[in-house]
Amino acid sequence: MQTLSGQKKITINQSDKSKSIEAFYQNGRLLQTNSFVRGHNSFHESIDDFQAFSLRLKWHTNSSKLWEQVYNNPEYGIGFFMGNFDHSPELGNPIAVYGFFSSPIFKTNNFSINYDAGFGLTFNWESFELGQNANNIAIGAEQSVYIDLGLKLKYQLSENWSIGAGVSFTHFSNGALKKPNMGINTLAPKLLLSYDIIRNQKNIINDKIPPFQPKNNLSVSSYFGLKNVLYEGNDVDTTVANKGVYYPIYGLSNVIERQLTYKSKIGLGMTFGYFGAANSILTAKNGKLIKNNASLKDGFEISIFPSYELLVCKVSLVIQPGLYIYRRKYENQTPRFYQRIGLKYNFWSKYFVGINLHAYNFYVSDYIEWHIGCCF
Known part of the structure; x- marks a missing residue:
C-alpha cells in the first residue's frame, strides 16, 4: 500500500473508528418495466407504490489509509432492509441484508452531499410458480440480489445526531439464475436519522495525497x-x-x-x-x-x-x-x-x-x- 508524504504517525485500531446507527424511511414508486407490475396480475391493477425501512450500522473512516483520504473519509457498514409493495400477496414482503459504502462529494463541518451504494441478498419473496403465482414474471425465486444506488444530503444537528434526505434507485433480481426474472425496480425519496454511538475525531493529518503515476x-x-x-x-x-x-x-x-x-x-x-x-x-x-x-x-x-x-x-x-x-x-x-x-x-x-x-x-x-x- 502506497504511503503518504508528511504523514503524522498515529496508531489507530478498528475499535477507534467512529460508529453510528442510521435509520431511513422510503416511500416511492415502482418503475413499470414489465407486464406484471403494469397490471397483468390477479388484481388487474398496476403496482405503483412502494415503501421501505432500513437500519444500518456504519463505521466512519479516519484517514489512516490512503484510499480513505482519496474518498474523503467515507463510511461503510451493514444494513437490514424491509420493503412493502401494493398487492403484496403476489410479491411478498422482501427482507434484505446488505453491505454499503457512502462517500462525500462535498462537505463542510456540518453539511455533506454523499453518494451511496449498497449490495446484498433479499429473502421472503412470493415467487413465480405455475398454477399458483403464474402472473409474477418479475421474481422467479424466493431469494434475489439487492442493489441500491443513491444520493443523500446530511446535516449534523449536534455532536451525536444527524438528519438527512435523499433519493435512491433499487433493483431486485436473481440474475436469471431462476426464470422468469424481469426484476423489480424502484425509485424513492428517503428521510434518515443517524446517531453516533462512538464518536472519535482522531484523524491522521497529511500534507497532501501523493500524485498518482498512471x-x-x-x-x-x-x-x-x-x-x-x-x-x-x-x-x-x-x-x-x-x-x-x-x-x-x-x-x-x-x-x-x-x-x-x-x-x-x-x-x-x-x-x-x-x-x-x-x-x-x-x-x-x-x-x-x-x-x-x-x-x-x-x-x-x-x-x-x-x-x-x-x-x-x-x-x-x-x-x-x-x-x-x-x-x-x-x-x-x-x-x-x-x-x-x-x-x-x-x-x-x-x-x-x-x-x-x-x-x-x-x-x-x-x-x-x-x-x-x-x-x-
Missing part, C-alpha cells in the same frame, strides 16, 4: 455461469416444468487497462465464450426434461467492450457495455448489445475473483458470470 496492465479471467430455461409443454409435472433446466456458459475475458487515478481504470476488452443454450432443443420423456447442450460451433461467441473500473481499496465496481461481433443465429436470441456490471475483489497483489451480471436492454438480467483471474 500504469498499464493486462487483465485475464476465466468465467462460468448457468442459463435457466423453462419448459413450455404440459406433459410434465408443474414442479418439473417450473424448475426447468440449466445450460452451461463459460469463456475467457481479456482487458487491456490503464489506471489513470487512484480511483479509476479504463480499458478495452474482448471475450471468447460458449453459450450452451444456443440452438438447443428442450424435450420431455417419462416425466423428465431432456436437454441437449449446443455444440461448440453453435455456442461459440466473440464480443468486444470498453471497460471502466471504480477502485475502492481491494474492491472494484466493474462496468462493461459490450457488443457481440460473432455468434450464430438461434431462436429467442438476445440483442447484440449487452451490459455487464459487477464486483471484483483483489487479493495477493495481482489475483482477483468477481461476479458480474450479464444483462440486455439495460434492465433485463440474462445470467450471472463468476470470474477468477490475474493482472499482468
Whole structure:
C-alpha cells in the first residue's frame, strides 16, 4: 500500500473508528418495466407504490489509509432492509441484508452531499410458480440480489445526531439464475436519522495525497455461469416444468487497462465464450426434461467492450457495455448489445475473483458470470 508524504504517525485500531446507527424511511414508486407490475396480475391493477425501512450500522473512516483520504473519509457498514409493495400477496414482503459504502462529494463541518451504494441478498419473496403465482414474471425465486444506488444530503444537528434526505434507485433480481426474472425496480425519496454511538475525531493529518503515476496492465479471467430455461409443454409435472433446466456458459475475458487515478481504470476488452443454450432443443420423456447442450460451433461467441473500473481499496465496481461481433443465429436470441456490471475483489497483489451480471436492454438480467483471474 502506497504511503503518504508528511504523514503524522498515529496508531489507530478498528475499535477507534467512529460508529453510528442510521435509520431511513422510503416511500416511492415502482418503475413499470414489465407486464406484471403494469397490471397483468390477479388484481388487474398496476403496482405503483412502494415503501421501505432500513437500519444500518456504519463505521466512519479516519484517514489512516490512503484510499480513505482519496474518498474523503467515507463510511461503510451493514444494513437490514424491509420493503412493502401494493398487492403484496403476489410479491411478498422482501427482507434484505446488505453491505454499503457512502462517500462525500462535498462537505463542510456540518453539511455533506454523499453518494451511496449498497449490495446484498433479499429473502421472503412470493415467487413465480405455475398454477399458483403464474402472473409474477418479475421474481422467479424466493431469494434475489439487492442493489441500491443513491444520493443523500446530511446535516449534523449536534455532536451525536444527524438528519438527512435523499433519493435512491433499487433493483431486485436473481440474475436469471431462476426464470422468469424481469426484476423489480424502484425509485424513492428517503428521510434518515443517524446517531453516533462512538464518536472519535482522531484523524491522521497529511500534507497532501501523493500524485498518482498512471500504469498499464493486462487483465485475464476465466468465467462460468448457468442459463435457466423453462419448459413450455404440459406433459410434465408443474414442479418439473417450473424448475426447468440449466445450460452451461463459460469463456475467457481479456482487458487491456490503464489506471489513470487512484480511483479509476479504463480499458478495452474482448471475450471468447460458449453459450450452451444456443440452438438447443428442450424435450420431455417419462416425466423428465431432456436437454441437449449446443455444440461448440453453435455456442461459440466473440464480443468486444470498453471497460471502466471504480477502485475502492481491494474492491472494484466493474462496468462493461459490450457488443457481440460473432455468434450464430438461434431462436429467442438476445440483442447484440449487452451490459455487464459487477464486483471484483483483489487479493495477493495481482489475483482477483468477481461476479458480474450479464444483462440486455439495460434492465433485463440474462445470467450471472463468476470470474477468477490475474493482472499482468
